[in-house]
Amino acid sequence: SLIKKRTKTIGLIVSDIRNNFFSSLAKGIEDECRKNGWTLILCNTSDNHQRDIEYINVLASKSVDGILYCMSIDSNLENFKQSYDLLGTLNIPFVMIDRSYPVPNPAIVRLDHIRGGYMATRHLLELGHRQIACVTGPNYLEDSRDRLHGYKKALDEAHITFDESLIFEGGYDMNSGIAAVDALFGKKFTAIFAFNDMMAYGVYKGLKAHELHVPADISVIGYDDIFLSEILEVPLTTIKQPIGLMGCAATKKLIAMIEDKPLAEKTTIFEPELIVRKSTAAYK
Ligand code: RIB
Structure with missing residues (x-):
């Protein structure tokens, strides 16, 4: 039939x-x-x-x-x-x-990932951060590009010049977060926006290895709000x-x-x- x-x-x-x-x-x-x-x-x-x-x-x-x-x-x-x-x-x-x-x-x-990227960045700007590093997803993925777009929009509104050297391209896994901290180490930034929570966990690990404390030395914001984020020793601020x-x-x-x-x-x-x-x- x-x-x-x-x-x-x-x-x-x-x-x-x-x-x-x-x-x-x-x-x-x-x-x-x-x-x-x-x-x-x-x-x-x-x-x-x-x-x-x-x-x-x-x-x-x-x-x-x-x-x-x-x-x-x-x-x-x-x-x-x-x-x-x-x-x-x-x-x-x-x-x-x-x-x-x-x-x-x-x-x-x-x-709406443009809005998500914008909200995360606005939050850090409102706390007084001016040098905000990003650990992105792969550049060709639209969802990651949109988050970056939102980040740039928020910086623009705050009259902060976009600094390419503060952007690290990750792969949405924990190791990317660790690698990002190693790569960014020595640059001037006071906050990190990780484009997902898994990478934020890697950022925590990386910062710890460099003896930096969250949030006393560096503020960290994630993205997704997966269930572990709430129960970390330092519960993660994130975009849900x-x-x-x-x-x-x-x-x-x-x-x-x-x-x-x-x-x-x-x-x-x-x-x-x-x-x-x-x-x-x-x-x-
Ligand atoms: O954690 C997985 C990530 O990949 C999420 O942020 C989701 O938006 C996806 O693109």
């Missing part, structure tokens, strides 16, 4: 399951699936684009009805296009989560992403697409929230 039999199964491809951002996301998605009698297959690419391609094919061979997709950090534009085209060729409905490139009318659920809600929204969107129901919107953008804890303090 021309009617494809549904398996009521969806696939989720995430980039780094060690990062609680992605386990919380998976949990939100699974909860929503279970509520509706759907099954979830979880695939972890360990940030390797080849596995994105492998898993898209595997999920297709298992006849999933749709895919939720958060691409690997090595997804430059060319890699992204490869995945995007493959999903199109296989004719599987998909919703991107968090990471994407501008494509016409994408089905995506993500945060409503991770579970985003997972739930993406699942609802995908199921509606599979069931050919009208979508209220193809792109859903959540708002960031500043969570002030103990890792940021007034500049003395």
Whole structure:
């Protein structure tokens, strides 16, 4: 028959399951699936684009009805296009989560990262910091570029000249945070904005190795608000992403697409929230 039999199964491809951002996301998605009698297959690419391609094919061979997709950090534009085209060729409905490139009318659920980057930087500026270092994600990822854009916007408004030498390009993992501190050591800065909490943990570690204290010597702000951030010895100030809600929204969107129901919107953008804890303090 021309009617494809549904398996009521969806696939989720995430980039780094060690990062609680992605386990919380998976949990939100699974909860929503279970509520509706759907099954979830979880695939972890360990940030390797080849596995994105492998898993898209595997999920297709298992006849999933749709895919939720958060691409690997090595997804430059060319890699992204490869995945995007493959999903199109296989004719599987998909919703991107968090990471994407501008494509016409994408089905995506993500945060307003320009605003998130802006809020984090404003917070540090309001505390009197003027020299703010950044540990970014990969430069070609839109979500990282947007955070940097927000950072620059806040500096601009405060009439502070952007200083390229205070920017370290990381890879959204803890080791990048450690490497960033080593690379930035000796430069003049009083605060660090890490573009995710995992890198902020690395920054903590790196600063400790250099005998610098948070926040007495250096203020640190993260991004994501994963659950460990609250219980660190110095609880981390961060930008909260409503991770579970985003997972739930993406699942609802995908199921509606599979069931050919009208979508209220193809792109859903959540708002960031500043969570002030103990890792940021007034500049003395
Ligand atoms: O921690 C994972 C990071 O990668 C998050 O900040 C998320 O926005 C993603 O792009």
